[in-house]
Amino acid sequence: MLTHLTLINFALADNLAIDIDQGFNVLTGETGAGKSLLLDALSACLGDRTDTNYVRYGAEKADVTAIFNYQHESAEAKWLQAHEMEDDTGEIHLRRVIFATGRSKAWINGRPSSLSELKELGRLLVQLYSQHSQQQLLEPPYPKHWLDRYSNFQKTAQDVRDAYAVWQKNIRQHQAALDAQATRLQRIETLELQLEELEDVVQIHYKDIEQEFDRLSHHEHIMQDCGYSLNVLDESEQNISQEISSIIRRLESHAGRSEQLSEIYNSLLNAQSELEDATANLRQFIDRQSFDPERMEQLNSQLEVFHRLARKYRTQPEELKTEYERWQQELEKLHQLEDPETLAEQVEISHQIFLERAEHLDQIRREAAIPLAKQLTEQVKPLALPEAYFEFKFEPLEQVSSEGLSSIQLLFTANKGIPAQPLARVASGGELSRIALVMQVMNAEKTESEVLVFDEIDVGISGGTAEIVGRLLAGLAKHVQILCITHQAQVAAQSDQHLLVKKLQTDPASSTIVELEEDQRILELARMTGGVEISETTLQHAKQLRQLKFQNSH
Structure with missing residues (x-):
């Protein structure tokens, strides 16, 4: 408290x-x-x-x-x-x-x-x-919600709403399957043809063959430049390797005399090591290179296939593999789609579950409504409404909804011999305030x-x-x-x-x-x-x- x-x-x-x-x-x-x-x-x-x-x-x-x-x-x-x-x-x-x-x-x-x-x-x-709060009494859903709350039917009513939601979802899925059925087989056939066309191509990495073709296309120029570089580095009479060795020998005897000279000497040693590695790698590269006209022709053919398919499917050559994977996923989903007949069975099953729950809710609401209306009548009478009378009116809905099978109205009369009519139509402002008060107190007992x-x-x-x-x-x-x-x-x-x-x-x-x-x-x-x-x-x-x-x- x-x-x-x-x-x-x-x-x-x-x-x-x-x-x-x-x-x-x-x-x-x-x-x-x-x-x-x-x-x-x-x-x-x-x-x-x-x-x-x-x-x-x-x-x-x-x-x-x-x-x-x-x-x-x-x-x-x-x-x-x-x-x-x-x-x-x-x-x-x-x-x-x-x-x-x-x-x-x-x-x-x-x-x-x-x-x-x-x-x-x-x-x-x-x-x-x-x-x-008395204004709530005039809202159409209020009598039903008040009845459910006072009678502890909220969970049952929620179960009905959940069952209705499942039923409607199944209806939408079934309709979507019917709409898609006409184009589904055609789309599957198209995807299978596209995947078959790309099946061999996507096994090849486009960037790799593009680079290899470029290297073969410039083979002669590459070998000339590499030969010149190796000669300057290690094979000419006054090559870079010999010159840097001479510099290192000259500075070696002075490295101990200056901290700065020592740092320069060590840097040159590192540079010599890097040059030796680069020279060895360059010689190895030159020894392994050979020009293969057949391989170049094969690469050229493969590249032509990539470019032709890229134009056909309006994408870039390197994106063909991504497209292939996307088509595969789409095809798998299309194969996994349940046929309309299976979905129709699910619609019927979920409909029956909804009806069973809704009929049960409707029944217990009708059973609870009679004593509840009587209790409300007895509670209101002392509030200067001695002839007050209430009853709940159930009318089947033309189309069932998540709220159940029936609309529920609270009928009221303050005068003996006068038939009860919808509360909002016949109750005065003073009567509404008293009725609202009693209904709130009754609700409060359940809170x-x-x-x-x-x-x-x-x-x-x-x-x-x-x-x-x-x-x-x-x-x-x-x-x-x-x-x-x-x-x-x-x-x-x-x-x-x-x-x-x-x-x-x-x-x-x-x-x-x-x-x-x-x-x-x-x-x-x-x-x-x-x-x-x-x-x-x-x-x-x-x-x-x-x-x-x-x-x-x-």
Whole structure:
């Protein structure tokens, strides 16, 4: 659960630290006091988008920390372990710093983290329900998703979506095979002819024969230049080898007299050695050379074949081998392609698997829909809707989809004797807000999150209806921790902890959040009931609301 929040230079908060209790916690305050302060700070710690408006005027940055405790076998504990962020204290510290420049940084248990990591962990810790949630009821997929979530059908529904995806993939592959069948055999024949034509050529390395042909073409010139070079190096009367030997002998006697002369002497010794090696290699090269006209003619023929095929296939001679290998791979793939008949069998098999899963999902949805609609009816009736009635309407889809075999509508009527019709068509705004509230509370009973946040979801209700909403939330808070921003005294009176947001007349303006003692709670409930002027009547009414809380808890 959430145990502590610290806000430094966050929006209207200068330096604010607040402890949060287990159970049902409400946050109230006058309009403009900043009731969303705590919720915005918590959302920032959970990875939501932020902007520079969160940085207090005149400050360089806003700094927010949220502390949660958790059970060692919980989903969040496993997440921390997987990301190597465990803490021996059994706490989770989420910190977010927002800079006036627009940048932000995040930490989980002191370790720098990404916003995606904050969001992943945040979804395990906190579930948020807002006053805008009633709009979801008007979206066509909502009844089906709500039914699946409440009845724990999400995995079964995902299995249906997966089976549908496999079926559609097989359909596409089968159609592709049908489209390709006409050209497949023709392409195989073409590739086989091309590969046969290149089979002998690609055994020869083009660069090697090109170089050999060039050498034979210039044989006479090469031998003349090599002979001249060997003569100058080693065979003439005053050759380079003799001259360098004479220089070395002259410098040898002086090498010990100068460090620089010694280096020159050693360099000349190395040069002499290199010249001797080069001379030996040159003599060996000359001895091995011979001109072979037949070989030259053979090379010329091979090169002509390379150039002819390169022109034919519009590539470079040295790239023919690469083309050959590419054609081989294409031919192998064409041979490996399954025929349309085999793929048609796979389409039928995957279709049957999808139908079996979809029919099972449709059946369990229909079975769960009747008691769920009855439960929803009973939960809504106390909220000033005594004749409320709900039912789920299943209609077969003209074309099945990844969501199943049927469309699902939630039908509603608020009046006895009037047939139920689609909720979006007949429910008023006030009725929608009450229905949304009950559906959210029912969903919350199934959530794995230990912290539920309700942001002004009681808008549009009042009086006895608000009191019943308060009881609903108080009952839910026996199992999970609840934070609720509310304008309704009847809801706030049912809470275990009452936090008041107060605007302070500082410069610049600031807000603070204080925990109210029992006497202070009575005054705040009276203000919420009667306005700024608190009379004895509103005080008595506030006390009665608190007494109802204690009566309901026993």
